[in-house]
Amino acid sequence: MAKLNGTAVDKNGDKSKYNxxxxxxxxxxPFRISHKCCDYMKKKPAKQYEKETGRLPIVATMAEESNxxxxxxxxxxCNAFDLKRPMSAPMSFWSENDVLEYLFKYELDYAECYGKIIPKLDKEQIEGQITIYEATNDYRGCQFCTTGCKRTGCIFCLFGILQDKDRIIKLEKEDKRLADYVLNGGEYDNEGMWIPTNKGLGYIKILDFLKENGLDIPY
Known part of the structure; x- marks a missing residue:
């Protein structure tokens, strides 16, 4: 509650960054919010597979993604074999730029939704302008970015939406039928809470509620 009220402090007595x-x-x-969806859609099936096969996971998580x-x-x-659930995370010390540079350098295939991998423009540069890296064909020290999606994940998840506000707009461009399912449908249950139906998830109601409270997510 202290974090929700903005009054939590760190060990130095300063306002916590987690407020x-x-x-x-x-x-x-007027709708329920939970992280449990990820448990049922991703984590439980993976753990069940591990239990049935005896195989252990190799994941592509990176240390820079979260504290x-x-x-x-x-x-x-990288190899956490002493955990209760042993796993290998060989890309832990990679950065996002390392990944983009590797894909760019070795011309590897990747999902189309990311668009093209290009050198990131400096603040003073104009979009479309050739960078020094492109001009010299020397990409050492270059910071890369994508022209399409920056990240992908579960299409139906709104967590982290403020870091990717155009996610729903992009989905409409990529798959209008799926976007319609995400946005439309929904109904109130007997407790007055907005819930999905077989016609759709009803995210329009959720996004409108967020907008009314200062979080404007376009759709």
């Missing part, structure tokens, strides 16, 4: 008072309104949202992943890598390394 999130801007999301307190979600306590009164939790960084701490886990610092403690266990």
């Amino acid at each position: 999130i008072p801007q999301y307190k309104f979600l306590l009164d949202a 939790l992943r960084l701490q886990k890598w610092l403690k266990h390394g």
